[in-house]
Amino acid sequence: MRPVSIVGIGQIPVKKAYYRSLREIAAQVVRLAMEDAGVDRVDALFAGNMLSDELQGQKQLAALIADEAGLYGIEALAVRAATASGAAALRMAYLAVASGEADLAIAVGVEKMSEGVATPALAKALDARYEVAAGATLLSKNAELMRLYRQRYNVPEDAFVNFAVNAHANARHNPNALFRQRVTARTVRRSRVVMEPLRLMDCSPICDGAAAVVLAPRDEARAYTKQPVHILASSVATDRFRVSDRKDPLMLEAARLSAFKAFRLANVNREDISLYEVHDAFSIMACLLLEAVGFAEPGQGWRLAAEKEIGLRGRIPVATMGGLKARGHPIGATALYQTCEIVLQLTGRAGKNQVKDAKIGLLQSVGGAATTLLTHIFGV
Amino acid sequence: MRPVSIVGIGQIPVKKAYYRSLREIAAQVVRLAMEDAGVDRVDALFAGNMLSDELQGQKQLAALIADEAGLYGIEALAVRAATASGAAALRMAYLAVASGEADLAIAVGVEKMSEGVATPALAKALDARYEVAAGATLLSKNAELMRLYRQRYNVPEDAFVNFAVNAHANARHNPNALFRQRVTARTVRRSRVVMEPLRLMDCSPICDGAAAVVLAPRDEARAYTKQPVHILASSVATDRFRVSDRKDPLMLEAARLSAFKAFRLANVNREDISLYEVHDAFSIMACLLLEAVGFAEPGQGWRLAAEKEIGLRGRIPVATMGGLKARGHPIGATALYQTCEIVLQLTGRAGKNQVKDAKIGLLQSVGGAATTLLTHIFGV
Numbered sequence: 003m004r005p006v007s008i009v010g011i012g013q014i015p016v017k018k019a020y021y022r023s024l025r026e027i028a029a030q031v032v033r034l035a036m037e038d039a040g041v042d043r044v045d046a047l048f049a050g051n052m053l054s055d056e057l058q059g060q061k062q063l064a065a066l067i068a069d070e071a072g073l074y075g076i077e078a079l080a081v082r083a084a085t086a087s088g089a090a091a092l093r094m095a096y097l098a099v100a101s102g103e104a105d106l107a108i109a110v111g112v113e114k115m116s117e118g119v120a121t122p123a124l125a126k127a128l129d130a131r132y133e134v135a136a137g138a139t140l141l142s143k144n145a146e147l148m149r150l151y152r153q154r155y156n157v158p159e160d161a162f163v164n165f166a167v168n169a170h171a172n173a174r175h176n177p178n179a180l181f182r183q184r185v186t187a188r189t190v191r192r193s194r195v196v197m198e199p200l201r202l203m204d205c206s207p208i209c210d211g212a213a214a215v216v217l218a219p220r221d222e223a224r225a226y227t228k229q230p231v232h233i234l235a236s237s238v239a240t241d242r243f244r245v246s247d248r249k250d251p252l253m254l255e256a257a258r259l260s261a262f263k264a265f266r267l268a269n270v271n272r273e274d275i276s277l278y279e280v281h282d283a284f285s286i287m288a289c290l291l292l293e294a295v296g297f298a299e300p301g302q303g304w305r306l307a308a309e310k311e312i313g314l315r316g317r318i319p320v321a322t323m324g325g326l327k328a329r330g331h332p333i334g335a336t337a338l339y340q341t342c343e344i345v346l347q348l349t350g351r352a353g354k355n356q357v358k359d360a361k362i363g364l365l366q367s368v369g370g371a372a373t374t375l376l377t378h379i380f381g382v
Numbered sequence: 383m384r385p386v387s388i389v390g391i392g393q394i395p396v397k398k399a400y401y402r403s404l405r406e407i408a409a410q411v412v413r414l415a416m417e418d419a420g421v422d423r424v425d426a427l428f429a430g431n432m433l434s435d436e437l438q439g440q441k442q443l444a445a446l447i448a449d450e451a452g453l454y455g456i457e458a459l460a461v462r463a464a465t466a467s468g469a470a471a472l473r474m475a476y477l478a479v480a481s482g483e484a485d486l487a488i489a490v491g492v493e494k495m496s497e498g499v500a501t502p503a504l505a506k507a508l509d510a511r512y513e514v515a516a517g518a519t520l521l522s523k524n525a526e527l528m529r530l531y532r533q534r535y536n537v538p539e540d541a542f543v544n545f546a547v548n549a550h551a552n553a554r555h556n557p558n559a560l561f562r563q564r565v566t567a568r569t570v571r572r573s574r575v576v577m578e579p580l581r582l583m584d585c586s587p588i589c590d591g592a593a594a595v596v597l598a599p600r601d602e603a604r605a606y607t608k609q610p611v612h613i614l615a616s617s618v619a620t621d622r623f624r625v626s627d628r629k630d631p632l633m634l635e636a637a638r639l640s641a642f643k644a645f646r647l648a649n650v651n652r653e654d655i656s657l658y659e660v661h662d663a664f665s666i667m668a669c670l671l672l673e674a675v676g677f678a679e680p681g682q683g684w685r686l687a688a689e690k691e692i693g694l695r696g697r698i699p700v701a702t703m704g705g706l707k708a709r710g711h712p713i714g715a716t717a718l719y720q721t722c723e724i725v726l727q728l729t730g731r732a733g734k735n736q737v738k739d740a741k742i743g744l745l746q747s748v749g750g751a752a753t754t755l756l757t758h759i760f761g762v
Contacts, residue, residue: 062753065621074620082460134439
């Protein structure tokens, strides 16, 4: 297997609603990423998207994006893992280059949630027969986990508040973030309850966005960019599909498995991680992921937020450019936004959000109720 | 890149409607393929499916199948290329093993078209904005191509009849085929017109099915089976998305590109091909594919059928176990059925359908209106 590097990135601001179509914003970031890499052709394109079947009535999306971007003839396939679909596209592009089947591959993520009603389509990430039929949504599943967490660990009322405060503080200087206004603990605390105990400010927003990265073999990376970022590991694991079948719903087994496999593949320790782009679709999910990866003991993840250890100067900076909460969570695009952000951090281009001496970045992407977990580790 | 072989296959009869659920029939073929390979664990599972979002209300299908098959914890991702989704899953499993990321991977295809109305969901393979909005379906696109072909080449009324006759003749001895009764040229000729000039017997049926194959590195293949079949090439190409944007709609550019790339990768010539599992979703598509790959000159593909050169003893046997027309075309499962059938042919286990001295098998899978094309070449 040959090592793989990122040699170009492309992203556009996350918005509540783009007037331009799904295919247009996807093709735009494809071109931006290719421009950044200084190439006008790639061998393969892998697309991550979750909702275009329902919201745009569109399948075969990868071929459509390739056509719209003028990349006639190339390989183009779509990859799916529900809310982790962007990371799945990154992994497939990685496999294409690592195997030698492609010398240049692009992973593009796109979602346009502003067209139609996203919630029922999102819920299809859960078990249609046993969960959705009983009324479950991704929101209700996360509310369930948060209730269980509160009960088991008896945490203070404000335990999760700082996840949103941190994300919004970091989004302020990210030109691609959806929410750039300051948010205080008081705002979070007073936001309305969406589903007990989840407040609005515990939840990432419905939005539109697209992002892309270009991958090349590591030993050719400097032909395309002065600052390549290397993919040190890519791994996937799954958990029991239904939360109710898990031994301990608060221990995210797939997150633990894929993280530990990635640490082994990358030959790094948890202590080596400079920043962690966590899947903070809901604050409880960020908390549970910090525990699954081992940054905190079970029941202690919220303390990292409360004690500001997740800040840019903290022990383990998370959501360094705003996270899913404040940069926004256009589902299929999210992991590619996070990859772009990690590239900016590791190459010293994160501006006011720069994590000092950032060397190794960790990315985790969650499909459904932490059912499919993808972990990527990046380094320079 | 390390060479990859098929070390186990699993398939179940194609039916109009399975009482059992999508997840159950998928898990069944996963277990059958693993049994055939003599393994009780794989590293990764790649699922091909096109319609579960609409027909079963289910996303994150790969993780669901892994769970249902008892493969807790493994990597599981779904891959999409509309009607070629099964071949996309095969390619991803191939990349996972070729790259060294997985030592054993399973590609599973499944479709259950009997639940709900498949046609509008199938049409999403076309351009939602410019084709579907104007009333196009996969049926109408193929009727359009057939009209154009008839006009340009002024072929006899019966030009396409023998595609169906050949497929049905071959299905008779395939226990997994949907249609096993004999079909005469007269039956085909007299079948009702579905959309001028397409007759019912020009079209593959709506049905349910599932099939799977296990892949391993070639140099370990004999640890799992006495008769490994090697994947000599895997390639993908795309065409302009809309048929109306193509220079010549009757020259399937993506089929030509991916076939020629595959011939190069496998280091074989067209003349070396022992049998060709063609994507005969519509007889016109089979005809155009034979021309794109070069088995016939433009305008002459139908002659191969008319002159019975596509029969088991013909110059280029196609649809040797019944093809999409008569074995059936449960979309996401189709390419995996075809792979299983090629494995049976190349290992001398095709019974009454055995192609003599079969050494090299060609498989092509068509996404949408020949927009995404996957070519796989297999050898022993």
